[in-house]
Amino acid sequence: MIHVYRRKIGDLWCAVAVEDEKVWTTTFATSEKECMQQVLENVPYNNPFQSEEKPSPLAEKIFDTLQSFLAGGSISWDFRFEWSHLSKYAQKVLECLTNVPVGYVTSYKALAETAGGGPRAVGQVMASNPFAPLVPCHRVIKADFSIGGFGGGKGSVKLKRKLLQREDKGFEKPSQVKTECGMLKVFPVKFLRKD
C-alpha cells in the first residue's frame, strides 16, 4: 500500500507518496489541488493508495528535508528513491542532476553531453521528474541562460525563477562537478538572463 501525505511549507504545498521505506514520488506546487494532482500522476495508476493526515516517520523526514531545502539549505540523501520503474536513461539523467549544487544551474545541453542523448530528451525526463524538487529539475535552464520551461501549470516558470534566486549563493564563475557519467558543467545562478 502506498501512502500519500501533504503539508504546507512556507508559501508552497508539498506532497509525498511512500511505501514502507521507499519514496515513490515527491512534489510541490502553489496550491493544494495542483500539488495533489501531481502526486497522483506519478503513482502508478493501478497501485492501491490512501491519503492520510498523520505522516509516517519517513514522510516526516522528507517534509523536514523539504523544509530545510526550501529555506535555501542543501539536501541530505538518507532515504531511498523508488525509481527502478523508470527507464535506464531517465535514471542516468536524474542521477547526474543530483550532483548540481545549491547556487548553481546547468543546461539541458550540458546535461545531455554528460548523461547522453539530446537536449530535448533531457527535457522529457525533467517534465516527468517524480522527485521534484529534491532532484533539482528547476536548476536546468536553456543553453542561452534564459529560464526555459517548468512543469505544473501557469505561473510555474515564475516559481522556477523564484526558487533559483532564493538559492543564489553569489558564485561568480562557471565550474564543473563530478558525476557517475563524467564531468558536468554548472553555472552560477547569477548567469541567468533577467528578462
Place this chain on the structure above:
DNA sequence: TGCAAACCATAAC
C-alpha cells in the same frame, strides 16, 4: 529577432 530544421527518448497507434 524570428522561423525552420535537426535532435533523441517515449508514448501512443
Place this chain on the structure above:
DNA sequence: GTTATGGTTTGCA
C-alpha cells in the same frame, strides 16, 4: 514498425 510530441538547439535569413 511508424508517427507524434516535447521544460531544446542550431543555423540562416
